[in-house]
Amino acid sequence: MKPIILLVLVFSSVYTVSLNTHWNEGDTKRLSKVLENVLQTKKDNIASLHFAASGLKLLNVAPSAENAKAACEVAKKADMTKLDVVYHASALSGDLPDCALSSISEAQKTIEGVLTASSPNGEKIAQALRSADRLGIKVNKPAFDKLLTAAMKDDSPNNLAWVFNAAALLDKPMAAKYFDKIKNLVSQADEVDKRFLQFDGGLSTTSNAIHGIMSLAEQQGKAPAITKDQLLLFTNYLLSRKHVSTEKSAFHLLSALGVLVNNHQLVPVTVSLQGPVMIERSRPVIFNACNVFGLPVSLSGVRVDIVPVGTTTPVIGNLRINQIQGAPQSYFIGPDKLPDTPGFYNVVFRLESEDKRLIGLTGSSIVVKLSDEVQVDDLKIGAIEKDEVITGSSLASVAPFSKHGKIIAADHTKRLYMSFSVKSRATGNLIRPHQVFVLFKHVDGTEVFYTADVQAGGKYLVDVNSLHFIHKLSSQGLLLFWGELESVVVADLSPCLYNFQNLAKAYKDFEGLSGKYTAFLIVGDPIIRTPLNWPFVSELLSFIIYHCVIVICCSAADFTLTLPSIAPEVVPKSQRVNYDALPEIKHMFRQPEKRPPAVVSDAFTFICLSPLLLLLGLWFRIGLNFGNMPGSIWTLFFHGGLAALFALYFVFWLQLNMFDTLKYLALIGGFTYLAGNRVLKAIADKRKMSLTKNLKSLTSVGPRAVVTWDKAERIRRNEEIWANPDSIVHRLPEHYCKRYWDNLLLIYPPEADKGLWGGEGVVKGWKESRPYTKKKVLPRQWIPRLYFPALKKQVLYSEILDKHMEITVTERTLRLIDQNFGLDYYILRTPEIDLASKLGNRLKREMLLTLAMGNYYPGDEERQNYIKQKHVHRITLFHVRIRIAYAEFVIPLEEADWVGLDLNEAARKQQEIEEQRLAEPLKYKLERELVERLRTGTDLITNEEEFAPKIEESKFGERLLGKYLNPVAKRLRR
Structure with missing residues (x-):
């Protein structure tokens, strides 16, 4: 565990606040190659050329002449109307030799355009000012100051x-x-x-x-x-x-x-180690103290403290280190100044300088590892009796780094004993290795590891019954052991004793495997420069080990061990792993069921195909509706997609599985869906241009009965008379009856001329004051009332005019439009007096004029080009159908021009026609021509000299002052 802690301390100490690296010559060479490659490969990107050229200039590296010339040409040909291009081009002009830009005026306009831009950010303003500074352009800095203040709102x-x-x-x-x-x-x-x-x-x-x-x-x-x-x-x-x-x-x-x-103001100072972290006692340790670019700084002295990692007390304090001659940024610590004990040390620097700009002079530290070479000494090995006291005569010494050449015999009454010590090669002092263990390797590759503890007195004791071991095959055990043994902690610095006791009890470690073994000693430590891995005996031994002690030195040994066999371990069947080939599994499939007779199968097939046969029969009888099929490429795609779907189902039935079918179905189905959407859109557009759109009822409200006082009162007063079939009222004259049931008088307000009311108007009538009274006794109280039609706005479409119009209509108007199958038929079939609307009469006049002139779809050039290029034949037939559908309404153009005009408009039109037909008097004609010639200056008579106006010179000055003061007179005349 301790080596891990030390390594963590190493890496955590290196990356502190102190600066321990700088830009060196290797970084310059590496990056200059990258930037030079950019100049060569990205000649069409002016931004990349700018960054590469400026980077090389900052590195103090001159680009190649060819690349510099090519980049300069790109800058000269750049579009100076864009600010970012001006920014990059000006940088190239300043960083490349002999690369002056020609279009400075255009660049100045672009820079000044930032002042009028809408809310420019800080980047645009900085680019404009930097470009102006590089090109030597004077700008309005107060204006840029205001603009920059506004840009600071974005923080x-x-x-x-x-x-x-x-x-x-x-x-x-x-x-x-x-x-x-x-x-x-x-x-x-x-x-x-x-x-x-x-x-x-x-x-x-x-x-x-x-x-x-x-x-x-x-x-x-x-x-x-x-x-x-x-x-x-x-x-x-x-x-x-x-x-x-x-x-x-x-x-x-x-x-x-x-x-x-x-x-x-502030210049950071870096302190770095020149060379690897592992230092040797025989060589000086060199450090570099410089700025971030590796250049020397002005220092008057450098002092260091060498502190072991994990402590705060320095072993060497306030040590002044010297500067290397010829390298002003390099300082060294001599070998005689290094600590005596190997280990990890933290070198803390204190830099002295009179330059107040320098920062980072104190607190900088670097972790180094002082390594050492080790040797194994006092190796002794021998096979002794189980109860024998260990003496010098019972053990044989083995020289360091050599092999024991004699055969060592051991059986169950003996034990194997080995001992050694590890010392520093430089000082001869005993050291404590962190990794000391013995490896027994069988000829077939089996490996067994044993580690050691330190006994009282400084010796290592290995108890085979309780000590940690690792048993792996071939060379993988060594790697695994190194990883696990990092947690082994050994106490004191002393000779090492590997004591293998009661080996008979540890036969399980060897898994009862007898034969030839090779023993290796492995010693390792983070501060050991060269770890040890040596065999210590060269002879093969044949013995039975039950109880032995092994003391390992810097040698190697080969053993032939004969161990008691181990009773085979009984492994449950569920946990057994069998690598042999298993017997083949022969499965008996179920016998297929007996198929039905062929007649039943054929009948079932015919029933399944009957819908398809019915469809084909109906198509043959009724016909296919190819007339309404849109003539578009999407129609072919849609039907092709349907065919592909049926083909996919057929292939699925033959070969594919469900998952593959779903993948193909997603692709084909998605494409078919898009194509079908386009086909439906085309059909909708086609219906939009035909009368079929108006087949849909615009209203479902029925007519509302209007009962006035006059009609209701007459019926109520004479109800008995009209109910009697023999009454005289049924024999009254017909003309009287017609007058008696005359329609009500309607009032058409001015608003009726702005919509289509369908003949409805304002009705003047009476209303009963108590309409819900059950008892009807005369006389009743009647009050006058005006009945207004229910108005609403409706978007109507005219096929002839190809227009959608929002018109104020009534429910009766919508019913009449539905009854006539469209607005056009309703307007054309209804007499002008029944329309009772100036808007309706004006629409009727425009429709008749359009039918007479034949310009059905004017003003839509894109639609006309599409129709002409794609569907000329279809649109031509559509025009013919329009004429045929409205043939009964086609009248001469002269007659259609008078339709829908009221009396005043007709009289005014007739007056204009008559005025155009009157002959113009010659007097007015000559007068008009004369005025035109005078205005243009082409009249010959007025241009002759005799008709030109006479200009006389003033005699005022001559008469007033006399002929002797003629110059004064001339001046006065002026």
Whole structure:
């Protein structure tokens, strides 16, 4: 367990707040190849070219001339009307040699267009200001300041990072207010494992934020509102991502690291170990103290404390280490200054410098492992009697790293005894290995492991009856043992004694397997540089082991063990594992039932096929409805899908299983469903253009009887007379009866002209004051009342006009439309006086004019093109059907133009026609032509000189001052 704890401490100590890595030459070579490859392969992506070229410039690596020229050509040909393109092109122009842009004016318009854009974010503003700075374009910085202030309403880390980058490009007084907002951005950072600080958005957002914060602090000339530990955590995160492989991430990372080096406020210092964590006592330990780019910093001294891991007391304190000549960033600790005891040590650094910018001078630490070589000494081995006292004469010594060449014999009366000690090769002191055990390996690959405990006096004791062992086959046991033995804890530093006692009781460990065994000694420890794995005897021994002790030294042995056989263990039948081939299972299937006679089968088949035969017969008798089938490719797809479904069912019956059929059915069924949906849509569109749409009743309300006072009263007063068939009233003249039952007088208000009331109007009548009184005794009380029709708005479709219209109608109008099978038939068949509506008469006039002129579907070019290209024949037949269906209503155009006009409109139309037919007087004609010539300046008479107006010069100055003051007169005349 202790090695695991030490390893955890190693890795947890390395990744602390202190910076233990920096950008080295290997990182520069690796990333420069990646960026150079981007310049060569992504020539059509100006953003990638920008990131690659800028990254190479930050690495101080010049791109190849060919790639630089190609990238420059892309920048010169870029579309300067897009802000992001201007941003990338300006960066390429500044980072590549001899790459000046020509279209600066167009780029300036694009940059100034940001001021008029609707709510630009911080990224757009920063790109505009950065592009203007690179191209040397003067911009209205106060306007950008106002725009940047408005953009700060979005306080997300990504937006604030761009805002600070943009503020660093403004004037110093303008950017002061943004400097105070740095703490708002830093407070949004997330801490990870107390090692890193980062923002949501990853490397790009974090790098951009650090670049903006440090750039703004450099402009203001003071340290930002960020603690030194926070900046070290940010820097540690950036350095942990130095193995990036994309050009954009590399550019942002290098930009952030560059601003951490080139500023006058805060410069992080890194301390790293040059070489592996495992150090040797014979070589000096070299450390590097530099900035994040591996460049030396100004240090006046470096002191270290060497503290064992897990403690706080240094074994070497306040040790000043020297600088390596020729390497100003490298310092070393000499071999004589290293601790005497091997182990893990924490090297804590204290850097001294007069540069106030440097941070991370204290607290930096690096964990190192001081390793040592070990040797096995004082190896003794022997086979002694069971009760014999161990003496020097009964044991044989084996030289280190050699083999015992004699045969060791043992039986049930003897035991095997071995002992050894482990010492440091450098100091000769006894050490305590964490892994010391013996491996017995049979010739067939079977392995048995035994570990040891430390006895009083510093010896290891192995009790075969109780000690831990691992028994595996072949070489897998070694790997498993190394994993499990990490939990073994040994107490003191002392000679090791492996004492194998009562081996007769441990024969189960060997599973009664007798024969040749090879014994290995394995010694391992985290601080041992080279672990030991040696055999210690080379001869094969033949003996029966019942009780022995083995003491292991740095040697190896081969044994031939003869062990008592083990009684076979009885394993329950349910737990047995049989790897032999099982006998074949012969299954007797049930005999099939006797099939019915062929007549029954044929009759059943005929009955099943009878619906199909009936369908075919009906099709032959009635015919197929191909006329209403839409002429579309989806119709073929739909019927093809149906055929495919039936074919799939047939194949399922022959060959497929249910799961395969469901998969195919999902594909074919889905396609058939979509095709059927298109077919139904086409049928609906076809019905929409025909009279079949109007076959559906628009209303189900029946006519409402209207009983007025006059009719009801006459019936009630003369009920006995009319009920008597012999009454005289039945012999009255017919004309009298007609007048007696005259229809009621209707009132048509102006609203009736704006809808279709179906002949209904406002009825003036009477209403009984007490309609629910059972007793009917005259005289009754009657009150006048106006009966209004129930009006509602309905969307109606005209097939001739191809229009949907929302019209105010009554229930009677809807019934009349249903009775005439459509709005068009109702309007055309109803006389103008019965329509009793200006709207109805106007619709009738437009329908008759459309039928007369033949322009059924005007103004729909797309529909006309589709009809002409796809269904010319069908639409032509449809036009013919329209003419045939409305043939009884087709009248001459001159007559249709007068339909539906009231008396005033007809009189006005007739007056206009008569006025157009009157001859124009010649006087008016000549007058009109003269005015036209005068307006255009083409009249010959007015252009002649004699008709031109005379202009006389004024004589005022000459008459007033005389001829001697003629110049003054000329001036006055002016």
